[in-house]
Amino acid sequence: xRLREIPVSAWIGLFGLALALFAAALGPWVAPFGETEVxxxxxxxxxxxxxxxxxxxxxxxxxxxxYGARTTIFVALAATILSFTxxxxxxxxxxxxxxxxxxxxxxxxxxxxxxxxxxxxxVVLAVLxxxxxxxxxxxxxxxxxxxxxxGRAVALDVAVMDFVEAARLRGEGTxxxxxxxxxxxxxxxxxxxxxxxxxxxxxxxxTLSFLGLGIQPPAADWGGMVKDNKDGxxxxxxAALVPGAAIAILAICVNLIVDxxxxxxxxxxxGRGDG
Amino acid sequence: MAELLSVRDLRIEATAYPxxxxxxxxxxxxxxxxxxxxxxxxxxxxxSGAGKSTIGLATLAYGRGGARIVGGKALLNGQDxxxxxxxxVRALRGAKVCYVAQSAAAAFNPAHRLGTQVIEAAxxxxxxxxxxxxxRARKLFAVLGLPDPETFGQRYPxxxxxxxxQRAMTAMALCPNPELxxxxxxxxxxxxxxxxxxxxxxxxxIEETGVAALYITHDLAVIAQIADDIMVLRHGRTVExxxxxQIIEAPHEEYTRALVNVRGTVTEEATDQTGALLRVESVxxxxxxxxxxxxxxxxxxxxxxLAVVGESGSGKSTLARVITGLLPPTTGRxxxxxxxxxxxxxxxxxxxxxxxxxxxxxxxxAMNPRQxxxxxxxxxxxxxxxxxxxxxxxxxxxxxxxxxxxDRFIDRFPAELSGGQKQRVAIARALAAEPELILCDEPxxxxxxxxxxxxxxxxxxxxxxxAVSYLFITHDLSIVRAIADSVAVMYQGRIVRxxxxxxxxSPPFDAYxxxxxxxxxxxxxxWLERVLSGRRMESAGN
Numbered sequence: 108x109r110l111r112e113i114p115v116s117a118w119i120g121l122f123g124l125a126l127a128l129f130a131a132a133l134g135p136w137v138a139p140f141g142e143t144e145v146x147x148x149x150x151x152x153x154x155x156x157x158x159x160x161x162x163x164x165x166x167x168x169x170x171x172x173x174y175g176a177r178t179t180i181f182v183a184l185a186a187t188i189l190s191f192t193x194x195x196x197x198x199x200x201x202x203x204x205x206x207x208x209x210x211x212x213x214x215x216x217x218x219x220x221x222x223x224x225x226x227x228x229x230v231v232l233a234v235l236x237x238x239x240x241x242x243x244x245x246x247x248x249x250x251x252x253x254x255x256x257x258g259r260a261v262a263l264d265v266a267v268m269d270f271v272e273a274a275r276l277r278g279e280g281t282x283x284x285x286x287x288x289x290x291x292x293x294x295x296x297x298x299x300x301x302x303x304x305x306x307x308x309x310x311x312x313x314t315l316s317f318l319g320l321g322i323q324p325p326a327a328d329w330g331g332m333v334k335d336n337k338d339g340x341x342x343x344x345x346a347a348l349v350p351g352a353a354i355a356i357l358a359i360c361v362n363l364i365v366d367x368x369x370x371x372x373x374x375x376x377x378g379r380g381d382g
Numbered sequence: 383m384a385e386l387l388s389v390r391d392l393r394i395e396a397t398a399y400p401x402x403x404x405x406x407x408x409x410x411x412x413x414x415x416x417x418x419x420x421x422x423x424x425x426x427x428x429x430s431g432a433g434k435s436t437i438g439l440a441t442l443a444y445g446r447g448g449a450r451i452v453g454g455k456a457l458l459n460g461q462d463x464x465x466x467x468x469x470x471v472r473a474l475r476g477a478k479v480c481y482v483a484q485s486a487a488a489a490f491n492p493a494h495r496l497g498t499q500v501i502e503a504a505x506x507x508x509x510x511x512x513x514x515x516x517x518r519a520r521k522l523f524a525v526l527g528l529p530d531p532e533t534f535g536q537r538y539p540x541x542x543x544x545x546x547x548q549r550a551m552t553a554m555a556l557c558p559n560p561e562l563x564x565x566x567x568x569x570x571x572x573x574x575x576x577x578x579x580x581x582x583x584x585x586x587x588i589e590e591t592g593v594a595a596l597y598i599t600h601d602l603a604v605i606a607q608i609a610d611d612i613m614v615l616r617h618g619r620t621v622e623x624x625x626x627x628q629i630i631e632a633p634h635e636e637y638t639r640a641l642v643n644v645r646g647t648v649t650e651e652a653t654d655q656t657g658a659l660l661r662v663e664s665v666x667x668x669x670x671x672x673x674x675x676x677x678x679x680x681x682x683x684x685x686x687x688l689a690v691v692g693e694s695g696s697g698k699s700t701l702a703r704v705i706t707g708l709l710p711p712t713t714g715r716x717x718x719x720x721x722x723x724x725x726x727x728x729x730x731x732x733x734x735x736x737x738x739x740x741x742x743x744x745x746x747x748a749m750n751p752r753q754x755x756x757x758x759x760x761x762x763x764x765x766x767x768x769x770x771x772x773x774x775x776x777x778x779x780x781x782x783x784x785x786x787x788x789d790r791f792i793d794r795f796p797a798e799l800s801g802g803q804k805q806r807v808a809i810a811r812a813l814a815a816e817p818e819l820i821l822c823d824e825p826x827x828x829x830x831x832x833x834x835x836x837x838x839x840x841x842x843x844x845x846x847x848x849a850v851s852y853l854f855i856t857h858d859l860s861i862v863r864a865i866a867d868s869v870a871v872m873y874q875g876r877i878v879r880x881x882x883x884x885x886x887x888s889p890p891f892d893a894y895x896x897x898x899x900x901x902x903x904x905x906x907x908x909w910l911e912r913v914l915s916g917r918r919m920e921s922a923g924n
Contacts (some may be wrong), residue, residue, distance in 0.1 A: 128670065269748040276706050277765060277815075278735040291752035 113367065120363030126358050130176040140169040143176065143325040150336075150344045152298075159349050163335050168349050175327035175350065179269030182243055182322070183254040183308035189247035190308075191301060194254025199285045201255075202262035213259065221253045225314065232320045246311060250304060257300050295369055306358040313354060329354050386459065386594050387418040387441060387562055392452035394436050394445065394618075410436045411451055418562070423588060423595045425609030425626065427602055427641070429830035430801070433618040434598045436563040440464070440481050441596060443471045447772045458562070476503035480555035484567040486547040490539040496550050499536020504558040515557060522553040525590050526583040545576035549583050556591055563588075565597045569604060573693035573855060574901045577755045581607055581903075582914055600830060602641050603903035606630050607910035614638050627907050642905055644831040649842065651867040651883045652686050658717070659684040659851050660705070660819055665714035667704050668875075673712070674700045676875045682868070684818070685849040689862040689883075691898070692872035698855045701872070702821045705853070706740060719818070736766045739812035743824040745804035749796045755782070756792045757805055762814040781810040784847075785840060801834035806840065813844065838864055852885065859902045863887070871895050 113121075130137065139156075140146050144166060151161040159168040201209040219227075228245055235241050265271065266289060274288050313330020315321030322328035324335075334348035339346050394411040411433040418424045426434040443454055443463045451673055453807050455462045463474055475481075480503070481875050483489045490499055500522075501515035510518065516535065523531035526549040539547060555563045568584065569577040585608050586587055588595055599605050605612060605626070608645045612629040614621040614637065633639045658681035674697045680689040690698045703709040705716055707727035716723045718737065724730050728791040742748035759778045762767040779789055785806040796804055804823055812820050822841070826834035842865060844850060854865060862869055862883065869886040871879040872893045879886050891899065900913055 126695075224426070269742045269744065270750045272708070273740065273742070273748055276735065276738075276740055277762060278730075278732050279765070288750055292750065 116363045118301070118365035119368070120360040123356055123360030124364060125175050127180055127360070130173045131180045132177075134173050134177045138167075138173040140170040142166075142171060142174040142327055144170075149221040150339050150342075150346055160346055162332065162346055163339060168332075168346060171327040171332060172329070172350060172353055175329045175332055176353075178239075178326060178328045179309060179312060179320050179330070179354075182239065182328075183305060185243045186246035186308045186312075187249065187301065187305045189243065190250035190304065190369060191254055191297075193247060194251035195258045195297065197251075198255040198258030199262050199289060199296070202259050202266050202286055203281055203289070209259075216252050216255045219249070220256075224249050228311075229318065229320060232315070237323055239322075239377070242312075242315070246308060246315075247352050250308065250311075254300065254304065257296065258293070261296050262289050265289045265292045276346075299369050300364055302361050305361055309354055309357065385417045385457075386420045388457040389417075389437075389441070389454065390415050390449070390457070391454040392437065392440060393458065394433070394440060395452045396445075396449045411440070412835045413454075414615070414618070414620055415454075416613055416620075416623065418594050418596065420561070420594055421592045422611065423597055423609045424841070425605035425612040426596060426598045426615060427600065427605050427612060428615035428621075429600060429832065431617070434600075434615050435566050437615075438566055438596050438598050439879075441562065442475050442481060444475070449610060473507070476560075477507040477509060478560055479557050479564065480558065480560040482548075482551050482555045482563060482565045482568050485571055486551040486568075487539070487544065489551060490547065492539050494538075494628055495535060496537055496539060496542070500535060500550060500554040500557055501744070503554070509558050518559075519553060519557055522556050522587065523550075525587050526550075526553055527579070527586070530551075543576070545572055545580050548572065548580050552584055552587060552710075556587060556593065558673055559591075560593060563593055563595045563626045564593060567599050570599065570601070574859075574903075575693055575897055576912065577604070578901045578903070578910070579583040581910060584608065585910065587864050596793050601903070602630070602644075602831075603905045603909075606905060606907050607903060614641070630905060630907055640832060644835055648863045649865060652683070655683050655686065655868055655882055657683040659719055660688075660853065660869055661717040662701070663702055663715050663717065665701075665711045665713075665716065667700060667709055667711040669709075674875050675711070677706065678714070678872075678875075678877050680870045680877060680880050682819070682851055682853055685845065686867040687845065687852040687854055687865050689854045689856055689866035689869045690872060691856060691859065691869060692863055693857060693898075695874075696872040697875040698872050699823055700875075702740070702853070702855060705821060706738060732766065736762075736815045737818045738821065739810050739815050739817040739819070739824065740821045741805075741812050741825045744828055745801065745825075746796065746908055748808050749804065749811075751796055754793050755799075758796075758807060759810045759814050762811060768817050777814070781814055784789055784813065784844065785810045800833075801829055802836060805829065805837055809837075809840065809844070813848070813850075816848075817850060819851045819853065824855055824857070826906075827856070827858065834861075841865065859899065871898065 130206050137304050145164055146167050147157060147161045149161065149165050151157055151165070153160040157167050157169065159172065162168055162171065197212055201212040228249055232242065233360060235245070271284060271288050274284050312321050312328070313333065316330035317334040322331055323365050324331060329350040333347050336344070336347035392414045393409065395407050395409055397405050398408045399405050414433070414437060416424060426437060429436045436446070436449055440451055441463070445451055451464055453587065454464070454829055456464050456476065458474070466474060490496070496738060497516060500519045504510045504515040505512050505517070519535055520531050523534045526547055526752065528534050542550065550632055552568070565584065569580050574579060579606065596733070597605060597609055598813055609626050611623065612626050613623045614629065614635070617639055621637050622629070622633070629638060630642060633642055661681040663679055663699055665678045666673050666676055676703060690701060692698045700709065704711050707723065707725065708731055710725035715725070718734070723734060756775070759781055760774050763774050763777050778792060778870060782789065782791060786804060787806055791799070791803070796807070826837050829837065838861065840854065845852065852865070854861070856862060866883045868881060869879070869883050870877050871886065871894065878892055879895050887899070903909060
């Protein structure tokens, strides 16, 4: 792959994501102030020492945005990767095995999906101890139902093809069939779903934080920051929009990258029909 | 004679997007000219990619999948249809020129009754009132020999057979009383016994209505029955044009001669057919409660070929599934090399699996599109023999050589191969396991005649070299003549006839085998009439 072949849109996406990851990785070193340090007036306008202004307690918004990137991206990414691993493995096993196991997994999945995700998450998180890993796990399990649905559908499409039958007739095990025969042929839709799910995870985490069940104050996270500053909007203070914009921009950047990867996957030599 | 359609120097281009290269323009049709008079039938014949369908669609002023008509004229009654605007094209399609597609099952909307769809074009174009159109449709149903023409239109597409659907589609094309109909391989997807009925119905309807037709097919024997003139196409250019009789009986060009003689190969059968590598003993199998195979018994000696013949739904592919273990039989057993094979795939060991390999009908779906030829052919080598690295590559090269493909194909993906090459790679994959039996499930039916002949020759040569046995599933009797030692004729899940080829293919016949043999089009003008009049005489005699 040559760098020149990467389209502008993908460059924008990569740049945005790199910036976010950079902030997440080096937060404490690049942030001008501490995460919970009260450094100025309440809701000071942008300018001077505070490029983005201050929040409802007089903390520097830029610093909190940088620290927030760390928790937000880490939790969302961990939850997405976990939900994909879980959802894809289960869905592929269901699609390849079929029969009773497929029915069992699919119906349990239906059961999970029948309960509204947000309410389910609120109940579970309210009962369980407040812990970052539990948050990640709950988000992953709830999200994996969607991944399961998609994964099973695309895997079934491929599982009935003659080359999978040929592999079965050769005597290949389920592992080979899943990872070598089916997975490479389902990457395109799954990749697109990954981008979407990651963004949804950020939004979901922000929603939870907004409702007070996500990241606990005083730790910064983008959704929580919107919540902290939402009252300012009534007075014409734009502080709540800053973390909101960060969420939107990251979402767009991730999707720009996924779009590009998707096109690449589809036009790879040997793509299914469209290559 | 006044020409209805006159195509002059037609040029059609498209943009190709070869993987890993810059897009480039390709010429699909290059300077094709022909004339078609009222009431005549012109046959367009050629292999896939010859541009025959593209030409057919161009007479509807349509370019499919990005095909652009870049030059030439197509005069219909003196008016250039390629220069028409949107409104003109709309008035043309479905009114003056109609189209009959290859797959009627895909062309009908399953949610609407046949009658509504058949008269739709005529009513939409305000050519007839719905009542008049429905009356015409009923008349056409009768002309096309459809059952209960009065009520046929009330059925849904899934309630009629494939052959009836294809005839209903012909009625749909004829309903607006067009001047020209384009038939795009209307009988290719049908069984031979159905094909002859549809062919006869189409021919009768053309004579009855006096419509002109372009008839597109890749089967010269079919077109010889229906066309007045034939144009042979290759790579978008005209090879030769002539009357049907001249093309069949005295072709000028080498390529046409090859097409005419393509079904000529006949092999001698093996004299000793007593031993049995594979023996199927009174197998009954099916899905759910309905048996697809009923009490099937047959055997295949080592190093020989058994052809299993029958129409779709006769259970021939199910037989292959039983032998491979994908569908365990409910009763009966399968013996391989003297020992009973475990009925289910799961309970067979690797060695048993290695000895029976399979070649599929559609090579595209039989190979993982994300694997290279090296991986596809190399996997059985690793899996069964533990070959890796240079040794594996060396063996893959040998196998490629055996299937007459050059070394440079080794790192290609299936999408970068032609249809015939794909099927060769599939054969190499089967060979890689060094099997004793290869189940061939119609491996040539999706290929062009000349390519298919190459594959058959390759299979025969490999049999000589490796003494592998073939169980060859087919519906094409010319293939049976070409390669089989013994033949099993299947009908509705039963073996109606089984034995050495010479015996099965010579009289006295049972009713089904007789019908099957008489339905295979022969490379001869007037064959259809002869067979049909023969059938009428028989029914008159009864």
